[in-house]
Amino acid sequence: MRVAATAIAHGPPYPSLLLRDHRMRPAHEYPSLNALRAFDTTARLGSMSGAARTLNVTHGAVSRQVRQLEQQLGMPLFLRVRGRLELTDEGRTLAKATLEAFGQLHECWEGLLTAQQHQPLTLGCTGSLLSRWLIPRMASLPPLLQDMRWHVVSTDDALDVERAGIDVALVYLNPPWPQGYEVIPLHPECFGPVCSPTLTSGKAISSADELMQLPLLSTQSRTEAWALWLEAQSCSAKPIAYQQTFQHSLYLLEAAEAGLGVAMAPDMLVADALAHHRLVAPLPFLETNGMLCLVIHPMLRGKRPEQVMALVEWAKSAIHKTAL
Structure with missing residues (x-):
């Protein structure tokens, strides 16, 4: 039997987060999830064309998303060397973070779906x-x-x-x-x-x-x-x-x-x-x-x-x- 429970909090929830609110950047300064996904897929495949096929979008859409990230950061994430894309040092740092983040999201999502199937x-x-x-x-x-x-x-x-x-x-x-x-x-x-x-x-x-x-x-x-x-x-x-x-x-x-x-x-x-x-x-x-x-x-x-x-x-x- 499913039982819905409602928690009543006394005082503000997650006080540590509230203390950081004044230091948080405006939402428009953070990259979009679509842009990060385009970058992550390009970094893993080493190709914007491959990323476009994987994400079922156009090559131009992937290119614009990556360019948007580079403009927000003010630095290049990829270099074209002898006709191939290579990550810059900053690109490798971001690629490591996106690989871990999307991996965690995937594990969390699969876990929730698995738990639901057993309900x-x-x-x-x-x-x-x-x-x-x-x-x-x-x-x-x-x-x-x-x-x-x-x-x-x-x-x-x-x-x-x-x-x-x-x-x-x-x-x-x-x-x-x-x-x-x-x-x-x-x-x-x-x-x-x-x-x-x-x-x-x-x-x-x-x-x-x-x-x-x-x-x-x-x-x-x-x-x-x-x-x-x-x-x-x-x-x-x-x-x-x-x-x-x-x-x-x-x-x-x-x-x-x-x-x-x-x-x-x-x-x-x-x-x-x-x-x-x-x-x-x-x-x-x-x-x-x-x-x-x-x-x-x-x-x-x-x-x-x-x-x-x-x-x-x-x-x-x-x-x-x-x-x-």
Whole structure:
């Protein structure tokens, strides 16, 4: 689990740096990083043309950057001897410093990237989807994803990605999609009535009006589901009388499997129960404007592009196999 800590400093931070502020040169007197990189590459290769190819810039750009350093220092860094570039004494001094500095930056950067790759990937989704769909399928993740460390969390706030420290969320959303995140639609939201086979004693249900004669179960997380479905079925039964109401869909479906009544549920949550005959769907499911989506934190695609691509392809495949 990632925990963000905030340090409260008493007094000015880094006092030794503050004491030197009055002796620091203006920023414009220091060389640019691009100019130092051009000089360093030229010094290592002994050629401005080679440096230009390495840095993917023009020969003129490298020449201007080196000339800028020489003008700021007021001394030459290279001499052309018999058609070849040679470092001056001052050039050799600067080349030694840039070689060490860029080497340290490279080591630091690689170390940070390596540490990031060993951090667990935090995946969030609602508790019912986590329990009834995701966890039973995690064993089928491809090797690239199975080798990763995962931190799987339940979240009822579908878009609380930033505050909860979630890298990627598997959630139901309605358009328009949230700004600032990569949203990949996977499957239309479809929900319909399900119940235990024992509830109907094997008797076929032919209409919504007939279904309304059975005990109805509802959940506080999707209070409008029954009304939307009944409207699509042109059912005349009103108002809707629920036998029992549950706080979460997970409890609702447990009650339905126990034979307590008919539940209105998304197809992804009941696919396994229907396949194993713990539940039956007496009437058709309704497709809504919502979508089951992967919501990817904007920084994740850059940090773990291969893993993100593998996760998207796995999710698409797994959902395709699940869809009713």
